[in-house]
Amino acid sequence: MSEPLSRGDAIYAELLERLGEDQPQPRLDATRRVAELLGDPQNSYPVILITGTNGKTSTSRMTESLLRALGLRTGLFTSPHLQRFNERIVIDGEPIGDDALDVVWQDIKPYVAMVDNELVAQGEPRLTFFETMTALAYAAFADAPVEVAVVEVGMGGEWDSTNIVDAAVSVFTPIDLDHVEKLGRTIAEIATTKAGIIAEGCDVVSARQTPEADTILAERAHSLHVPFLREGVDFAVDSSTVGVGGQLLALRGLSGTMYNEIMLPLYGEHQAQNAAVALAAVEAFTGRRVIAHDILDEGFGQVTVPGRLQLLGATPPVYADAAHNPHGARALAASLSGFFAFEELALVFGSLRDKDSYGVMEALRDSVSTVFVTQSSSERSHSVEDLAEIVRDASATLDVFERDSLEDAIESARNWAEQGESRGVIVAGSIVLIGEVMTIAQQNGWALS
Known part of the structure; x- marks a missing residue:
């Protein structure tokens, strides 16, 4: 006889009955509608929104860890999970517990059902797995409550359900070809979709991009009159050397400050780049604040990225x-x-x-x-x-x-x-x-x- 499912696993099983993550619907109105019925929980805290092709999860986890080291109560939303569904919603550095997850799910479930019925009546698919998951995460962060949420975009950007917020900082990891059937067959097309997370009043932080992607992101930022902060121009990895259990970094921040001898317990030049982007995102969020070295030691030192080398x-x-x-x-x-x-x-x-x-x-x-x-x-x-x-x-x-x-x-x-x-x-x-x-x-x- 099989063991009964935990509450987290049972909620996951319920959500799996919906259209899966490989079948995203290019719409925001459905997620906006359920959020509106819930009182727009996503507007009760600032959000750092992170998209790109690779490095989103690593950059999100580093950004969240640095913010937590600054003493802020944080939320972190990433996808997919590796072993347990609860990994996707992290509050103050810990995956949400089954009890807290169940409370939020029971709270939002009637409103999800209402929107499902409205969508079906209009001839549209009911809320997808990821749309429902996004509403669940935003509600969980409001319930906690958190002081800032770091949110990894699911797929694309402009029509991804996470993009029902006006981000405080919009972050771009390197953009390349992936999900071409959904996002476009060229880097320019994919970058255009991802650029949709840039909102009025935000700061834009970007890793090094191909010329096509860089141009599109810059044009979008300039059209909204928001700062466009580039790796290699406004911030940079100055050096990276192999260390025991990771690498030793020297990073140049947005203010021009050199942050030397930063131990990052992750391997690869791409992780050094992700660290520079995460640091710039936190600096932008804090108003170009120079981050103390002990904060960096704590924030980078405690970061883990399961499943990445x-x-x-x-x-x-x-x-x-x-x-x-x-x-x-x-x-x-x-x-x-x-x-x-x-x-x-x-x-x-x-x-x-x-x-x-x-x-x-x-x-x-x-x-x-x-x-x-x-x-x-x-x-x-x-x-x-x-x-x-x-x-x-x-x-x-x-x-x-x-x-x-x-x-x-x-x-x-x-x-x-x-x-x-x-x-x-x-x-x-x-x-x-x-x-x-x-x-x-x-x-x-x-x-x-």
């Missing part, structure tokens, strides 16, 4: 990274060459059918020698056979093995790593895959924590 097991070393598109895979490849000294690496690879799996493997093929192809439990997963063919097309020199179950794939990779000197394992290709590997590591007793 996370060490899951030590013997043999197994890392998990949520690289699921070519841009993310290129960042992972750069990190593997710049921060690690393995002689050989095995990749456990599972991907979704709507992702550019060939592009991911093209980016990673020179970083690994062996690939164990598998799949997650997602209905959108590539079949093992089809994905193995994609891997072989991307590189004829890799040793490729097919494993129908993820557990078999990870154990095969660990056994492979134990048979040689200086070998390691990296798991990548799907966020769902990463969450399931974390669970396998815990259940089988080789997880570090």
